[in-house]
Amino acid sequence: MILSRSTMLLMALGMALAVAGCKSDAPAVQGLAETAKAHVVVAEQLQVAAVVRATGALHAHESATLSAQVMGRVTRVLVQAGDIVRAGQTLVVLDDATVRAGADQAEAAVKAAEQQQAAAQSQADLAASTLARYRQLEAQKSVSPQEMDEVARRAEAAALQAAAARAQVAAIRAQHAGASAMLSYTRIVAPFAGIITARMIDPGAMAAPGVPLLQVDSAGLLELQATVAESALASLHKGSKIAVTVDSLGADSLQGVVTEIVPAADAMTHSFQVKIALPASKQLRAGLSASAAIPAGVKQAVLAPRSAIVMRGSLACVYMLDVNGVAQLRYVTLGEVRGDKVEALSGLNGGDKIADAPGDRDLAGKRIEAQP
Numbered sequence: 001m002i003l004s005r006s007t008m009l010l011m012a013l014g015m016a017l018a019v020a021g022c023k024s025d026a027p028a029v030q031g032l033a034e035t036a037k038a039h040v041v042v043a044e045q046l047q048v049a050a051v052v053r054a055t056g057a058l059h060a061h062e063s064a065t066l067s068a069q070v071m072g073r074v075t076r077v078l079v080q081a082g083d084i085v086r087a088g089q090t091l092v093v094l095d096d097a098t099v100r101a102g103a104d105q106a107e108a109a110v111k112a113a114e115q116q117q118a119a120a121q122s123q124a125d126l127a128a129s130t131l132a133r134y135r136q137l138e139a140q141k142s143v144s145p146q147e148m149d150e151v152a153r154r155a156e157a158a159a160l161q162a163a164a165a166r167a168q169v170a171a172i173r174a175q176h177a178g179a180s181a182m183l184s185y186t187r188i189v190a191p192f193a194g195i196i197t198a199r200m201i202d203p204g205a206m207a208a209p210g211v212p213l214l215q216v217d218s219a220g221l222l223e224l225q226a227t228v229a230e231s232a233l234a235s236l237h238k239g240s241k242i243a244v245t246v247d248s249l250g251a252d253s254l255q256g257v258v259t260e261i262v263p264a265a266d267a268m269t270h271s272f273q274v275k276i277a278l279p280a281s282k283q284l285r286a287g288l289s290a291s292a293a294i295p296a297g298v299k300q301a302v303l304a305p306r307s308a309i310v311m312r313g314s315l316a317c318v319y320m321l322d323v324n325g326v327a328q329l330r331y332v333t334l335g336e337v338r339g340d341k342v343e344a345l346s347g348l349n350g351g352d353k354i355a356d357a358p359g360d361r362d363l364a365g366k367r368i369e370a371q372p
Helices: 005-030 097-139 145-184 230-235
Strands: 035-042 044-060 063-067 072-077 090-094 187-189 194-199 212-218 222-229 241-246 253-261 271-277 289-305 310-312 315-321 327-338 341-346 353-356 367-370
Touching: 044 212, 044 230, 044 327, 090 212, 097 145, 222 230, 222 253, 222 289, 230 271, 230 289, 289 327, 310 327
Parallel strands: 035 367
Antiparallel strands: 035 353, 044 222, 044 289, 063 212, 072 090, 090 187, 194 212, 222 271, 241 253, 241 289, 253 271, 289 341, 310 315, 315 327, 315 353, 327 341
16 A cells, blocks of 8 residues: 555654653653652761670579489479579478388487497496405405406406497497488478479479479579680680670660689680679570670671661661662661661661661652651
8 A cells, every 4th residue: 555645744743752752751750759758867887896796595693403312202392483482491392201210210229229328338337436446455455366357357348348339329320310311301402592493393203313303593693604715705804894685685785794704615616604694684584595795806887777677577678778769678687786776797888878767668669758
């Protein structure tokens, strides 16, 4: 088909208008980006103190796992986990029938031996006094040498019998003390004032030496027992103040004080155990995992306000502004918390602009209008 000249002119004009329309639409679409107001902050690159993290768990100053010293059936358990106990308080009672019978028998043997000792001592005293009278008669030439020898031998034999009776009493008393000690072992008592942190036994169970029954921790302040690498030990000494972060309490740190550095290193890991006393807090519990920030010189780091961090599940993010001021969701790797700022190990550079305190708003793709 042959088109007329006027038709061809109209088609060319239409194509030109279409091209012009496409070019004019581009800035119009860009200008349609939704606008949101937010405070804008700038990530800073600063020289900060470098730290090495030493991990561990919280422990009471004193902790004891209680077990029986004799075998026996448990008749009563007088405490539950969480109970506060005083030093010397009875916690567990074992069946003491057999042990008590042995203690009673030993006590009766002591009484019998003491009576025998008294009789032997009486005979020894009588023989000694008789010997003294015969010595007087011997001086007066009133007794024969044979009679004198017989009286002296009887006095000597009586003294030996009295000594043997005393030794027997001492031996039986020792047996009684042992039986009494065995009887006391049927009562498991608190070694110090504290709190029951674990109960591993119930009435009716059989207790045996070495089998744990209860766990008791001393009352008072807790301490972090952390494993510190040999390279970081040089910056620590007794009395050093160390920032401690308890995992279950979030990013906020507590200030602890080094109370002890175990002098012997672990032969396998070449690490040392360091004990760090923590301040009193109702939120702290023995067994919680924690870490200590050990000073290790200085380094360059990128810092961002903690309020600018947005969590997406377990991932940390920020809304970073591009050259057009449009927010883009950027994933970051976080490091040390430093007051109201946090270290960004990756994902941010010094000078990057980010939206602060976005809250629950989704700012991705929105043009940010900075506000004071």
